Amino acid sequence: MFKQISSAQNPAIKRLFQLQEKSRARKKEGVFMVEGIREISLALKGGFEILELYFCVELFSEEQISALLNNNRFQPEITEISTEVYNKIAYRGSTEGLIAVVKSKDLSLDNLRLNSENLLILVAEAPEKPGNIGALLRTADAANVDAVLIANPKTDLFNPNIIRSSVGCVFTNKLAVGSTSEIIAFLKERKVAIYAAALQASKNYSEMNFTNSCAIVVGTEDTGLSEEWLKNSTQNIIIPMQGEIDSMNVSVAAGILIFEAKRQRGF
Secondary structure (H helix, E strand, O other), X not given: OOEEEOOOOOHHHHHHHHHHHOHHHHHHHOEEEEEOHHHHHHHHHOOOOEEEEEEEOOOOOHHHHHHHOOOOOXXXXXXXXXXXXXXXXXXXOOOOOXXXXXXXXXXXXXXXOOOOOOOEEEEEEOOOOHHHHHHHHHHHHHHOOOEEEEEOOOOOOOOHHHHHXXXXXXXXXXXXXXXXXXXXXXXXXXXXXXXXXXXOOEEEHHHOOOOOOEEEEEOEOOOEOOHHHHHHOOEEEEOOOOOOOOOOOHHHHHHHHHHHHHXXXXX
8 A cells, every 4th residue: 555645735745846846945855856657757767766656546557657667676655646636736737647756866077977989969058948958958869969068057957847848858868067167178178079059250050070079069049159168169150041030949950950960970
């Protein structure tokens, strides 16, 4: 028999609200929340430790839990919650009936392990909107890049909105965060060419050779990349625009650049 909670006023449920809404609460406990079968499955596949599982028996069965945790080395605490409680804490509109509390990972550059010798890395400087970050992670997953590095992050990467908008790709990519200076040093130490998407002193991206180890660096649509990136880039690159505006959504731009690199590499 699992522990059961039927009231949204239960202290355990109030804690879940805090973990959903407050980055400070997540950092204090070193945990975050994941909702949905696919996302939780990807977290498990990515080596994240599931500490707690909350399921609504009307939507998710004990047999499904057993199948989900099959061959999993972690044994989370499992709690059955009422439909009322689930509807209160469910973040998404869909009703899959499963929510997990997951142990955070240290995303520092020191913990990043890269397997390839011919690296393709996506770098995003100061992304803030969860939707854009999620889209960048989906693009990176689709291209199977070697790593995604976030410089000067303004948003908690375990924010529920990022997990949702990335459809779990926050777990499928190799992720690390650091300052712009730290990431530039990290790339240079590994002899990774830096191609910075910028308007200044730029060349057409299609003229570049992306077949050797390289990093595609994108900034925000509002302010672009900081001067530090522009000074340290191997080459600034641009996607020619044929309309009235001179920029596009950061995830779209990243997708164009990354898949040009993949095309050149024969994928």
